[in-house]
Amino acid sequence: MIFVLSLLLLIVSLAVFTAVETRRIEARFPPIGSRVAIAGGVISVLDRPATAGNRAAVLLVHGASGNSADLAVALADRLAAAGFRVLSVDRPGHGWSDRIGGDDGASPAVQAAALRAAAEKLGVGRALVVVHSLGALAGLALALDHPDFVRALVLISPVSHPWPGGVAWYYGLGARRWLGAPFRRLVALPAGRLQMRAAVEGVFAPNRPPRDFIVATRLPLVLRPRHFRANCQDVAHAEAAVAAMSPRYGAIRAPTEIVTGDSDGVVYAHIHSAGLARDIAGARLTTLAGVGHSPHHTAPDRIVAIVLAAERRAAARETAGGERRMASSE
Template identity: 45%
Template sequence: MLLLKLIAALLAGGLVLTLVAAGITLLITARIEARYPPAGPFVPVTGGRIATIQAGPNPSDRGTVVLLHGASANAADPMTALGGSLAQAGFRVIALDRPGFGWSDRLAGAGMATPQAQAAAIAEALAGLGAGPAIVLGHSWSGALATALALDHPEAVAALVLMSPAVMPLPEIGPIPAIYRLALWPPVTWLLSRTVATPVGLYYLPRAGNGVFRPQAAPANYLEAVRAALVLRPATMLANVQDLTGLPAALLAQSRRYGEITAPTVIITGDRDSIVPAERHAKPLAARIPGARLVVLPGIGHMVHAVASTSVQDEVVRLSESLRLSEGVSAR
């Protein structure tokens, strides 16, 4: 009888703690959403809406640039780093929240966890905006998304700029400890994302934001400018986990097709990127895409679009001029 009472007390205490954590998560989420409301128009697509942030002239004589963000981010990241200066240079700039991130709907739930599924949604959004073919910039996880877009929806892509792209099959890392397997079990992941993950993530966000820039330092006020806390909302954290865990299998299949990409491609990477190492991703990709140009920036880490934005913009301008010249030759 005493044992049963003890078990009942422990279960009751666990339930109370879970409810308290869930309440705290709801409060933090409400404050984040109030602080960072949608920053641009929505585009209807199958299953919901894609959120955008847009800048620059429409139409533009220089063309359209599409910005696709990496993991744990949203459209404000590439727009803050690159979008403003590209708009000032005369480009129409469209940054999109990937499905489930920022203010975009997840659309098909866990079915959106592959570059191919997200490419279909992005292509539909770009068609709705009358934005193609565009120069498509993809950072990190969106290196896989941008290449999927070029492979499956070539009509949307005039050229590719792949920044620190995660594109090659990931190495085996050995047996996953039982505690991590448990955390990745969908019901447990769902529970964690709605209880402890948000307050813990809020605590570690500054450290994570600085870490992704190494060996550079994060720009002052970076986390605020890029609305980084939006990733801490439960549904977005769940989408992020799904995207990261689903990427290896998707890359295994997609990487066999890179030789089919016909869009002019520039790959920009830092030789100090420890998150997506150039030797493992950018360099092998450059060898597979016909005519791809590889730019390796010495001393630069993972966030090339933020710490070497001038170099990235120079490549975009060069591509734009090359495309316009090609169009002129074709017209004659």
């Protein structure tokens, strides 16, 4: 009897802790930027205007366990100073975006369509698409399914191809509707709080994360039950997604830049980055020495230079296409 009562007390305590801490996290990291209504829900977008010059728009798409602030903190000011309008989005179900698509919300195609719709509502009909890690799946889906939207594609430490070993067990559990609910509402948040700093250090290794990384990138938002489930669904679905998408990469025509660190301990660069360089015609691969899974934080100026290179390639392609159209009409 004492054991049962103790177990019930523990369950209640963990449930109350998660509920209270979720409200504290949301109060500390409230919605910022634009709340863009599209079919099926709302997408949260940080819209940073250019501070000099007048280049095209850039769409930044974050990876797993993150939100729009991850890429924005590292790149938005630099890209704006280079003349770009910068849209950094919360993927559906992450940050303050709704989980658009219901049971299909983890589909890269569904996420790509939602992100394009949000960008177009803000007046952006074409963009350079810059993605990180698992966010590469949405970027690749944009390039495949919405080629008229993607001027160029920049893939940072991307996930793209089938890989051995699967994903950690807790992603599968956290993705489940009913079986995962006790895990999300009792265990994930307190355990995540305890392990967050070590997890961040592991992602950045062998580099050191910025001192204020967790707060600056609003990382605790991922521990809220609804965000945690969406994140788990995306990761758990990634294997099926890359199996379906990877045979199609040869159809991508957007100028493509791939950048990876040679010390990435999270994503197998020899499978994903090298595979994309092989499968996408004209794709260029840049490997940064001594860099882990977050080159946009570790070497942000190199990333901006690569984005500028992608824009030059896109502009040259557009000019050549215009000249061909003029010649054919004469």
